[in-house]
Amino acid sequence: MIDLYTATTPNGRKVSIALEEMGLPYTVHGLKLRQLEQKEPAFLAINPNGRIPAIVDRDAGDFPVFESGAILIYLAEKTGLFLPAETKAKSRVIQWLMFQMGGIGPMQGQANVFRHYFPEKLPSVQSRYVNECKRLYGVMDGQLATHDFIAGDYSIADMACFPWIVQSGYSGIELADFPNLKRWYDVLDARPEVQRGMKVPEMARPVEQIVETGKSMVMT
Numbered sequence: 001m002i003d004l005y006t007a008t009t010p011n012g013r014k015v016s017i018a019l020e021e022m023g024l025p026y027t028v029h030g031l032k033l034r035q036l037e038q039k040e041p042a043f044l045a046i047n048p049n050g051r052i053p054a055i056v057d058r059d060a061g062d063f064p065v066f067e068s069g070a071i072l073i074y075l076a077e078k079t080g081l082f083l084p085a086e087t088k089a090k091s092r093v094i095q096w097l098m099f100q101m102g103g104i105g106p107m108q109g110q111a112n113v114f115r116h117y118f119p120e121k122l123p124s125v126q127s128r129y130v131n132e133c134k135r136l137y138g139v140m141d142g143q144l145a146t147h148d149f150i151a152g153d154y155s156i157a158d159m160a161c162f163p164w165i166v167q168s169g170y171s172g173i174e175l176a177d178f179p180n181l182k183r184w185y186d187v188l189d190a191r192p193e194v195q196r197g198m199k200v201p202e203m204a205r206p207v208e209q210i211v212e213t214g215k216s217m218v219m220t
């Protein structure tokens with residue numbers, strides 16, 4: 001059994017999508033980020049960085065894993081699914097996973113902060129992050145012009161990117177400007193496992209803390 005510590009954010013949902021796709025049984029612990037449950041000592045013992053997601057593998061001596069990309073690799077290696085064993089194919093998946101972890105995630109996260117939460121309106125800063133996101137979306141769109149999925153076959157790299165692309169409109173990006181990415185998005189969006197993973201954790205917060213963004217709900 002896997003314990004999943006998560007919240008209603010893209011980084012959390014990468015992991016619930018992967019757990020659903022891999023058919024692994026898991027228990028969800030939804031953390032209230034606004035109440036700083038992720039900074040509690042009990043959670044810091046699992047993730048010293050004090051952020052979601054994190055997992056504890058109860059079948060592996062209560063082994064804790066933090067950082068969503070590391071969690072996806074751990075789960076893929078545990079199950080032998082969605083990460084090829086062959087060195088070059090595996091490298092391709094990890095390259096695109098790192099592209100998401102170091103690019104799409106941080107840049108789109110900052111775009112959201114400066115567009116929606118930061119007290120001052122700083123147009124040049126907003127443009128900086130939104131434009132960098134558009135550039136990264138263009139890179140994905142180019143890759144998907146010649147590939148069905150981001151790294152060849154469907155993999156943990158796709159699972160890592162999807163919950164961020166779901167939020168494109170909220171981040172000031174028009175998905176229709178990236179037709180190959182939109183085609184890929186529609187394929188993933190139709191998968192029942194992805195749909196189930198995107199619903200984790202169930203909403204447990206007052207509605208005024210939540211912004212409706214198309215099919216996904218994100219924290220304000």
Ligand SMILES: N[C@@H](CCC(=O)N[C@@H](CS)C(=O)NCC(=O)O)C(=O)O
Nearest residue numbers: 009010011033051052053067068069
């Ligand atoms: N690189 C980390 C980022 C994790 C992260 O930023 N988590 C956010 C939610 S998506 C969080 O826990 N924010 C609350 C906080 O920083 O206290 C990962 O991919 O796991």
